[in-house]
Amino acid sequence: MKLSEIDTPAVLIDVDRTEANMQRFQAYADSHKLAVRPHIKTHKLPRFAKRQVELGAVGITCQKIGEAEVMADAGIKDIFLPYNIIGKAKLDRLIVLNNRVKLAVTADSEVTICGLAEAFTGTSKSLDVLVECDTGMGRCGVQTPDEAVELARLIAASDRLNFAGFMTFPKTGTVEETDAFLASAKDKAIAAGLDPRTISNGGSPDMWRAHEVTSATEHRPGTYIYMDRFQVSKGVGTWDDCALTVLATVVSRPTDDRAIVDAGSKALTSDTLGLDGFGRVVGYPEAVVTSLSEEHGAIDLTACKEKPQIGDRLRIIPNHCCVVSNLFDSVILISGDDVVEITPVAARGRVD
Amino acid sequence: MKLSEIDTPAVLIDVDRTEANMQRFQAYADSHKLAVRPHIKTHKLPRFAKRQVELGAVGITCQKIGEAEVMADAGIKDIFLPYNIIGKAKLDRLIVLNNRVKLAVTADSEVTICGLAEAFTGTSKSLDVLVECDTGMGRCGVQTPDEAVELARLIAASDRLNFAGFMTFPKTGTVEETDAFLASAKDKAIAAGLDPRTISNGGSPDMWRAHEVTSATEHRPGTYIYMDRFQVSKGVGTWDDCALTVLATVVSRPTDDRAIVDAGSKALTSDTLGLDGFGRVVGYPEAVVTSLSEEHGAIDLTACKEKPQIGDRLRIIPNHCCVVSNLFDSVILISGDDVVEITPVAARGRVD
Numbered sequence: 189m190k191l192s193e194i195d196t197p198a199v200l201i202d203v204d205r206t207e208a209n210m211q212r213f214q215a216y217a218d219s220h221k222l223a224v225r226p227h228i229k230t231h232k233l234p235r236f237a238k239r240q241v242e243l244g245a246v247g248i249t250c251q252k253i254g255e256a257e258v259m260a261d262a263g264i265k266d267i268f269l270p271y272n273i274i275g276k277a278k279l280d281r282l283i284v285l286n287n288r289v290k291l292a293v294t295a296d297s298e299v300t301i302c303g304l305a306e307a308f309t310g311t312s313k314s315l316d317v318l319v320e321c322d323t324g325m326g327r328c329g330v331q332t333p334d335e336a337v338e339l340a341r342l343i344a345a346s347d348r349l350n351f352a353g354f355m356t357f358p359k360t361g362t363v364e365e366t367d368a369f370l371a372s373a374k375d376k377a378i379a380a381g382l383d384p385r386t387i388s389n390g391g392s393p394d395m396w397r398a399h400e401v402t403s404a405t406e407h408r409p410g411t412y413i414y415m416d417r418f419q420v421s422k423g424v425g426t427w428d429d430c431a432l433t434v435l436a437t438v439v440s441r442p443t444d445d446r447a448i449v450d451a452g453s454k455a456l457t458s459d460t461l462g463l464d465g466f467g468r469v470v471g472y473p474e475a476v477v478t479s480l481s482e483e484h485g486a487i488d489l490t491a492c493k494e495k496p497q498i499g500d501r502l503r504i505i506p507n508h509c510c511v512v513s514n515l516f517d518s519v520i521l522i523s524g525d526d527v528v529e530i531t532p533v534a535a536r537g538r539v540d
Numbered sequence: 541m542k543l544s545e546i547d548t549p550a551v552l553i554d555v556d557r558t559e560a561n562m563q564r565f566q567a568y569a570d571s572h573k574l575a576v577r578p579h580i581k582t583h584k585l586p587r588f589a590k591r592q593v594e595l596g597a598v599g600i601t602c603q604k605i606g607e608a609e610v611m612a613d614a615g616i617k618d619i620f621l622p623y624n625i626i627g628k629a630k631l632d633r634l635i636v637l638n639n640r641v642k643l644a645v646t647a648d649s650e651v652t653i654c655g656l657a658e659a660f661t662g663t664s665k666s667l668d669v670l671v672e673c674d675t676g677m678g679r680c681g682v683q684t685p686d687e688a689v690e691l692a693r694l695i696a697a698s699d700r701l702n703f704a705g706f707m708t709f710p711k712t713g714t715v716e717e718t719d720a721f722l723a724s725a726k727d728k729a730i731a732a733g734l735d736p737r738t739i740s741n742g743g744s745p746d747m748w749r750a751h752e753v754t755s756a757t758e759h760r761p762g763t764y765i766y767m768d769r770f771q772v773s774k775g776v777g778t779w780d781d782c783a784l785t786v787l788a789t790v791v792s793r794p795t796d797d798r799a800i801v802d803a804g805s806k807a808l809t810s811d812t813l814g815l816d817g818f819g820r821v822v823g824y825p826e827a828v829v830t831s832l833s834e835e836h837g838a839i840d841l842t843a844c845k846e847k848p849q850i851g852d853r854l855r856i857i858p859n860h861c862c863v864v865s866n867l868f869d870s871v872i873l874i875s876g877d878d879v880v881e882i883t884p885v886a887a888r889g890r891v892d
Contacts, residue, residue: 195629195892229834251835271835272791274802274851277547296792299850327836328792328800439624440648440680448680450626454866455891458810482581482862483603483623484679498651499626510834514806515866517889537869539807540547 189527191520196437196501197451199512199519203528205431206236206413213395213412214243220399225249225268227390227410230510232535233519234262236413241266247290249390249408253281254538256291262534266290268388268408270320270355272300272328278540279307282315292316292386294355296328301342301349308348316352317343318386323369324359333372340382351377353386353405360393360422363400371403393422416509417468418461432512433470433503435520436485438496447487447496451504453480454515459508467504472496477504541879543872548789548853549803551864551871555880557783558588558765565747565764566595572751577601577620579742579762582862584887585871586614588765593618599642601742601760605633606890608643614886618642620740620760622672622707624652624680630892631659634667644668644738646707648681653694653701660700668704669695670738675721676711685724692734703729705738705757712745712774715752723755745774768861769820770813784864785822785855787872788837790848799839799848803856805832806867811860819856824848829856 191200210226217224226240227249237248237259247266250256256267267289273282285291286308295301295317308315319339322329330336336354344351354373358366370387377384389401390408398407411418414432415425436451456466458480466477466485474491485504489495496502506512513519514536521528543552562578569576578592579601589600589611599618602608608619619641625634637643638660647653647669660667671691674681682688688706696703706725710718722739729736741753742760750759763770766784767777788803808818810832818837821827826843837856841847848854858864865871866888873880 195627197891271802272850274789274791275547296794297850300791303851322794326798326831327794327833327838329794331794437626439626439652442648442674442679442681442683446678450623450892453809453811453863457805458812458863459805460810479678481679482866486679498624498649499655511805511810514834515889516891537867539549539868540802 191522191525191527194435194520194527196435197455198435199516200433200435200503201414201519201521202431203521203523205429209413209415209425209429209431210240210243213409214245216396217398217407218244222398222404223406225388225406225408226413227408228255228259228535230410230413230513232513232533233531234259234534235531237262237264246406252538252540253278253285254540255535256285257281258535258538260285260288264289268292270294272296274300274303279303283307283311286313286315292318292352294318294320295339295343296320296330298339298342301339301346305346305349311348314348314350316350318353318355318388319343321354321356321369321373323356323366324362325357326359327357329356333369333376336373337376337380340377340384341380344382351382353384353388355388357390358394360391363394363397367401367403370401374403392419392424395424411510414509417463417505417507421463427468427505430505432509433505434467434512436502436504438498438500438502441498445488445490447489449485449487449502450483451485452483454482455512456480456485456504456506457508457511457515459511461507463507467506470503470505472502543874543877543879546787546872546879548787549807550787551868552785552787552855553766553871553873554783555873555875557781561765561767561777561781561783562592562595565761566597568748569750569759570596574750574756575758577740577758577760578765579760580607580611580887582762582765582865584865584885585883586611586886587883589614589616598758604890604892605630605637606892607887608637610887610890612637612640616641620644622646624648626652626655631655635659635663638665638667644670644704646670646672647691647695648672650691650694653691653698657698657701663700666700666702668702670705670707670740671695673706673708673721673725675708675718676714677709678711679709681708685721685728688725689728689732692729692736693732696734703734705736705740707740709742710746712743715746715749719753719755722753726755744771744776747776763862766861769815769857769859773815779820779857782857784861785857786819786864788854788856790850790852790854793850797840797842799841801837801839801854802835803837804835806834807864808832808837808856808858809860809863809867811863813859815859819858822855822857824854
């Protein structure tokens with residue numbers, strides 16, 4: 189089957205680029221003796237999770253229990269779930285999951301830790317828990333190394349929980365601050381007689397500087413497998429590394445300078461990540477995806493020398509590839525112009 | 541089953557508010573002798589499409605053939621697909637769909653019309669086609685009433701296509717301009733011996749002024765059934781009319797002023813529609829949903845007198861409810877605190 193036989197809009201995944209992206213970061217991490225634990229939120233596909241492990245990843249990262257369940261079903265044996273798991277429904281599922289795979293979660297509060305400790309009382313297998321640290325992102329996480337150690341003690345003191353280390357999702361461009369926080373937490377934990385054996389750092393934007401966070405033992409890149417317009421804007425990869433594109437058809441050319449394609453926010457999402465426009469049109473670098481409705485993308489062709497016509501098919505590199513994976517029930521794996529396989533996005537829509 | 545038994549994040553649909561919203565607009569339109577043709581993109585649920593028709597809608601609007609197929613399967617008999625249908629794969633499906641229901645599509649170019657005319661040659665049932673007009677939105681549509689009539693002639697001259705009228709999706713706040721364009725196209729079409737029997741206007745933001753577009757014969761509101769933060773900001777409804785909320789749990793309180801909930805862009809979407817923040821927290825009007833990651837929503841509680849604690853469950857009215865419907869495989873229908881039914885979003889993810 190050829191790419192030309194695929195109807196639009198569709199999500200194309202270039203398997204050759206994906207393979208190269210996975211290998212490139214694994215080789216970098218290997219050279220720095222840094223463990224890799226890819227975040228599967230980007231692809232949500234068991235095949236790529238398995239390939240990441242084959243290439244040397246120590247395990248994977250999932251953000252939701254539902255995603256982890258899909259990956260455990262697919263045979264993945266080592267899963268990190270860097271999330272505060274709250275409430276009986278999720279804790280019950282967590283106990284089941286912990287019996288199936290090598291599992292770790294995070295906590296950033298006494299409430300979360302007490303909930304985990306209570307739920308795991310009397311279970312046959314104890315749970316690894318890392319303390320989440322806010323090293324600048326302003327999302328979850330304790331605010332100081334001292335708080336991190338305080339929670340580490342609480343975990344270690346719990347009968348069925350194991351203190352397993354520290355974790356952060358850093359703000360882009362804060363390599364030094366991230367390392368300073370984690371190194372301090374690590375030193376203080378050791379001084380307190382604790383064993384922070386895993387120091388887990390994450391993110392793709394600063395992934396080529398991951399080795400500069402010398403306190404970290406592992407890195408959790410997500411977007412690196414597909415790359416996208418945001419990562420290219422940060423210099424993490426090139427346009428030729430971008431493995432995920434949205435295939436769209438020009439359905440209207442209402443004016444000389446405007447094209448409308450059949451990919452809107454339901455295909456590209458409204459994520460801007462601070463960029464202007466909603467994607468990069470392959471082959472039309474001067475084109476600007478100016479606005480999205482749910483089923484229409486408006487492209488300004490003013491600066492384009494050649495302009496696509498109605499019926500032409502365009503490939504658009506989205507601002508943020510991870511959120512695109514969550515919109516489509518299936519994606520088209522391609523190699524050049526050949527369709528390798530149409531595959532369901534197994535962990536799509538796993539909201540809890 | 542009670543709402544308290546539902547795990548988070550989840551999309552809640554208050555069926556009482558939904559019913560009131562449907563009835564309110566239908567009554568308004570009836571009083572102005574304006575036909576209602578609701579856009580099902582907002583709910584994507586056959587049950588509400590059927591209810592809209594029961595209450596007096598002349599039919600429904602879908603944006604994708606895949607959505608229309610789901611609605612035809614559910615027994616809906618009259619469907620408007622205001623889209624340029626391009627390419628053999630979609631045209632083949634359109635022919636099948638046209639044989640199942642009363643169908644109409646739009647076109648805004650000779651290319652689209654010629655494609656339709658060629659595809660329908662030799663078919664047993666001809667296709668209704670309206671000309672799409674760009675009355676200010678800057679999306680699809682012919683730019684002038686004269687162009688509209690030119691395409692109308694082309695449709696009428698085709699053996700298997702019927703010219704059925706004009707359609708627009710207007711820019712918010714352009715009631716006069718919209719009416720002027722449509723009235724001019726209508727007059728010119730009649731003068732040319734054509735019969736523009738349907739003049740179809742759309743959108744929820746200006747829906748209470750729909751009767752001022754005196755040339756229009758029908759209106760296609762979408763969001764009106766659920767309402768959302770954007771519609772409230774436009775004065776179309778009140779907070780108490782908002783039928784769709786995202787139920788989320790506070791999973792972290794890293795600082796005194798910050799709460800993190802388990803609803804991020806995968807639940808609320810990144811759509812801002814020009815608003816600050818990403819939703820309204822019910823019961824915490826001073827709270828600001830400042831940023832979203834895929835699985836985390838960050839809420840600034842600085843201005844809140846009372847602050848939610850870890851484990852508390854919040855209901856968030858999203859900026860744009862339609863895009864939320866497309867993210868969840870199922871939604872929770874509620875009445876007060878009772879769960880009426882958990883129902884699959886049948887037309888979710890129908891991308892083509």
